[in-house]
Amino acid sequence: MKTTLRVPGFLRRYLPVLEWGAQYNKDTFTNDTVAAVIVTIMLIPQSLAYALLAGLPAQMGLYASILPLIAYAIFGTSRVLAVGPVAVVSLMTAAAVGNLNLAGPAEYAAAAIVLAFLSGLFLFVVGLFRLGFLANFLSHPVIAGFITASGMIIATSQLKHILGIRANGHNLYELVVSLWEHLAETNWVTLVVGVAATAFLFWVRKGLKPVLLRAGVKPRMADILTKAGPVAAVVITTLVSALFRLDQQGVAIVGSVPSGVPPLTIPSFDLDLWSSLAGSAVLISIIGFVESISVAQTLAAKRRQRINPDQELVALGAANVAAAVSGGYPVTGGFARSVVNFDAGAETPAAGAFTAVGILLAAMFLTPLLYFLPKATLAATIIVAVLSLVDFSILKRTWAYSKPDFAAVAATILITLGFGVEAGVSAGVLLSILLYLYKTSRPHIAEVGRVPGTEHFRNVLRHQVETDPCILSIRVDESLYFANARFLEDYIYDRVVGNKGLKHVILMCPAVNEIDMSALESLEAINERLKSLGVKLHLSEVKGPVMDRLKRAHFLDELSGKVFLSQHQAIKAIQNECDAESETQTLAV
């Protein structure tokens, strides 16, 4: 007898594995395995390279690509997201840990583990409390600017490996100065290896696909093969390096990488370390989450699947905690590898788990083979990968579309380049919020009149419209709240004072989605002052929820004028009143 396992709803929410796992079959298994093999091949050099970028021992890159993938497979809602070390997060890890002035590599690695742990905790808590919307305050232009600037910093930081010199710095200026100072120490053999690897990888990226297509390879397969370029570069340069003993020529090689399963690591509970890494952990988490969720949503949409952002936070949190307890460092969903996973036909998160097995095997048996791998090759894979992220077109597009967005991008790029990644992204977020607040604090206010022969009311400056000297109709194109309440007051007083014939002001509110307490008090003040000037205040086209509140606050009882459903009705009614008044005056004369 077959029994169906009934899974409680909350378990299904927090453990998506229960849902797709129940429908797992042989076909899915085959597809997932194929995808996993391809992603594993791609991930081995990447993991090593990004660990190098983060300033960590090579094996930490591998460790960060094992347990975190299993954790994501259990908790994640994306079917194809490939989790692991990524370029920007590795750079941010280097910056965060580098700022601490630690004693040696062991402390450095320990700090990276704490960073992963804090980042995991933060993501987990944010996900549990469904605060994922916070990531929305990173605007698209700020993200684009940040990624471009980070790509430039990353590429520049890898030049030292290509040149075979020492150099360091967390921003472009420091890096360039440091490179310049050490330029004379360039190791020419390293430079040849580095330039050859870089050129080869660029060619694979741009030139290999047409060749393969002409040779009859199917487009999808050709795409996947071009992603294997880094593996080829690793194999070739390692062989060359070993055969010619390039290490004796001064070429930096990876050297001995410990073999075996990831160690069980317990993050240090040093509160000083925690507090000095907390800010960086938050930034890394947010940036990592935004990168991950963007690629997950893009790929899900292609297969008409849904991503649950809050559960994604929980899953990435679990992945980072998993990284912290298994000798890894901060991870997130990577763009390039997820696309490869998707293209290679992965169907469920099990593909990620199988990839983890592949990387585990590499960590156990492959590391001795990497002894002679030149660091210049890894640097070349990083440079080629990140230069594709550098895209200044966002500057042009935002300039054409919206100056505040342009300002936010430009500031993000400049501050990231000049002061490092953390300063850059913080400044970008802050500036975009300030610019938004500034815009809403000086709302667009239009004086409107009737388009002749219609019931439409339009801006007097943009259209030929009819107005009445007895009535001033004003449309405010913004919610009224504390930041713009006084602006509206000033605007109305400016327009009313000295305007002798004026008897009525109509505030047209179709775009007023909210009137907060400060704005309500401003409206009360406007009403009072206009009353003392013998001018009535009317409202028109007030939205339902706003109206409910105004009624509750008894504002409508005090209002000198009336509230009209439409501007048209308002003008009709008030013009009659004006006519009656002027008749009375004429009679009085």
Add this chain to the structure above:
Amino acid sequence: MKTTLRVPGFLRRYLPVLEWGAQYNKDTFTNDTVAAVIVTIMLIPQSLAYALLAGLPAQMGLYASILPLIAYAIFGTSRVLAVGPVAVVSLMTAAAVGNLNLAGPAEYAAAAIVLAFLSGLFLFVVGLFRLGFLANFLSHPVIAGFITASGMIIATSQLKHILGIRANGHNLYELVVSLWEHLAETNWVTLVVGVAATAFLFWVRKGLKPVLLRAGVKPRMADILTKAGPVAAVVITTLVSALFRLDQQGVAIVGSVPSGVPPLTIPSFDLDLWSSLAGSAVLISIIGFVESISVAQTLAAKRRQRINPDQELVALGAANVAAAVSGGYPVTGGFARSVVNFDAGAETPAAGAFTAVGILLAAMFLTPLLYFLPKATLAATIIVAVLSLVDFSILKRTWAYSKPDFAAVAATILITLGFGVEAGVSAGVLLSILLYLYKTSRPHIAEVGRVPGTEHFRNVLRHQVETDPCILSIRVDESLYFANARFLEDYIYDRVVGNKGLKHVILMCPAVNEIDMSALESLEAINERLKSLGVKLHLSEVKGPVMDRLKRAHFLDELSGKVFLSQHQAIKAIQNECDAESETQTLAV
């Protein structure tokens, strides 16, 4: 021959004195002088009391009421604003300078002078660059909460003078604990003087006016006489104190106050001191400006005059710099004294200058008479003055009107009481901005349908309306920007996925005042994904400026559907399309 002096425009903007000064005549002089005499009498005890509150020597209160008034008379745009030391700014000065752990009274006074100087510079610069709108980010509820909590702290801080004990603290908790610890040291003679003075002042405030009115005094005069209560209290208690030598009974008296003109003081240019006071100076400036501009605008409106907020910043900046160079401390336009000035008939800022002369005479000749003045009397005048500021009704009103406003007020009051004035006002501003951003990040989105027989479209949840299974009409009640772009994406995907018969989505945009770059990219993504699902995206009722931008960004070229002037036109056109499609399907069957 009479020549008219021609004043260049920019001079008239920055020196309002040139305008009203040109029309000055004997009548104005008489009115201003009468007002000045009344305000001077009121200001003498106040200046001494607020200096005491700020923890400064009594004469600094007088000095702060001389040159700053002249400066405001030259630069200010309000005809009746009375500038000088006020309660809240004095409390903030005490908190700011008290935080520094200075050596002695001389350093304390020097720091207060620096604070006035920095505050003056800040106000001046903000005014020159016309950044006065920044003050708008202090919402009315936050101000109300802050004033109420400050009033409570000020009143509590003065209890030590009434009890004749030592006690200190910058928040309510510290103050209460400190008072409790020293309660046993209460000086009973001081307590009798303090309670008697407080009771007398309360009676003057509440009970004197009816008595005067019954005695035939005119209402306006009665109002002004009640403001002279503090002077009477000062005179009576000083006489009692001198006659009975209360100082020998342990009653704290003001003691010898130096006589003479204000000293010329040069603010210390100690950069450490500057940087530790800069934050406080900014807060004091903003709070002071808000208090001042509110009363100036209220009084100007009564006489149909206009206030220029940016010039007010310049004027208050000049007043504070004047305070700094003449031995004073931070000043601003006070509420009570400005109302008295107004009621007493002041017509031009010259009244302020005449008041300055009055205080100067007091500083030169009156101070020996203040020798026996009990500090308890000054404390009583402060307590009675600030308790009128304490008003918890704002909690009730915001609770009824808007929960976010309530949260901002409650947080401001609690944090001010618990952690002091600077923390309180900062938290209030930050929280109100965050709540506003939160609200706009989750905008109200309504599915709308046609009210039968009309061209009106309303929320399907609020009204009986007609909809079409082929069309989803959505109205977003907020500008689209980075913080809510993804929210809209999620909302639309949630509504569209699994909705089989759906062929068209119409986004109704009458309340969309802005679409920033992030939102544009979200719209592009929505358009793309809907297209891949075979659903068209249409827009209706897009505002002119928003439309201009969308055109510039070529979004309209990519849009799968159309843009309609009105929702009514959209529904008519699309329903035809739906009908045509279903006919085709029927024919195909």
